[in-house]
Amino acid sequence: MKICVQREAFDAGAEIGAMSRDPKTGAVACFVGSVRDVNEGTSVEALTLEHYPGMTEKAIAGIVEEARRRWEVRDCTVIHRYGELRPGDPIVLVAVASAHRHDAFAACEFIMDFLKTRAPFWKKEETPAGARWVEARPSDEAAAERWQDSARKSA
Amino acid sequence: MLYFASVREKVGRESEEIELPADVATLGALRAHLRSRGGAWAEALAETRALRAAVNREMAPPSAPLRAGDEVAFFPPVTGG
Numbered sequence: 529m530k531i532c533v534q535r536e537a538f539d540a541g542a543e544i545g546a547m548s549r550d551p552k553t554g555a556v557a558c559f560v561g562s563v564r565d566v567n568e569g570t571s572v573e574a575l576t577l578e579h580y581p582g583m584t585e586k587a588i589a590g591i592v593e594e595a596r597r598r599w600e601v602r603d604c605t606v607i608h609r610y611g612e613l614r615p616g617d618p619i620v621l622v623a624v625a626s627a628h629r630h631d632a633f634a635a636c637e638f639i640m641d642f643l644k645t646r647a648p649f650w651k652k653e654e655t656p657a658g659a660r661w662v663e664a665r666p667s668d669e670a671a672a673e674r675w676q677d678s679a680r681k682s683a
Numbered sequence: 684m685l686y687f688a689s690v691r692e693k694v695g696r697e698s699e700e701i702e703l704p705a706d707v708a709t710l711g712a713l714r715a716h717l718r719s720r721g722g723a724w725a726e727a728l729a730e731t732r733a734l735r736a737a738v739n740r741e742m743a744p745p746s747a748p749l750r751a752g753d754e755v756a757f758f759p760p761v762t763g764g
Contacts, residue, residue: 649763650688664760
């Protein structure tokens with residue numbers, strides 16, 4: 529398991545290649561998020577990501593731990609950047625190795641949904657009209673809530 | 684105390700140490716106590732504002748109890764990923 533909160537860019541291909549690929553791993557699912565040049569109809573020139581050092585790593589570790597309780601996860605890499613980013617720059621990587629694709633896809637999506645709503649990061653966008661803090665989206669919260677419903681159903 | 688993102692900008696401070704008044708025993712009471720400073724504090728921590736908080740680096744509800752030495756943070760809902 530690898531969790532990194534870093535300023536530097538990452539190489540998604542190299543990260544996936546470096547994951548543990550024991551003979552029982554049959555699937556690796558990966559998500560890479562990057563900076564869009566437009567948000568809510570306004571063009572975005574740059575993005576600054578602030579985070580809570582110390583809590584961020586702990587929150588991500590907790591999310592990965594929860595994913596491991598729910599699915600068969602053989603290895604997992606999460607990298608989240610902070611600092612100043614430009615459109616097209618990668619922000620986040622989540623890669624999950626499992627025996628089968630279902631677990632890899634589900635755990636990867638679960639980790640992303642909870643990163644968006646539980647990990648202490650805040651985005652500030654530079655737009656032609658000035659800087660603005662990005663508002664949390666109800667749809668992201670709903671995406672995370674959906675997993676809690678599925679946990680209750682299966683409990 | 685730690686303040687992040689728009690809360691930090693509004694109150695013009697990223698951290699401070701405070702002495703907990705005897706009647707402030709929970710996170711919610713601490714928020715109200717800070718609000719009583721008035722001005723930017725009243726606005727940044729207004730009841731109508733959706734804020735999140737952490738105690739010792741874990742998300743915590745307003746009912747969370749506080750003890751001397753706790754690290755408490757107030758911040759807006761998160762927007763990472």
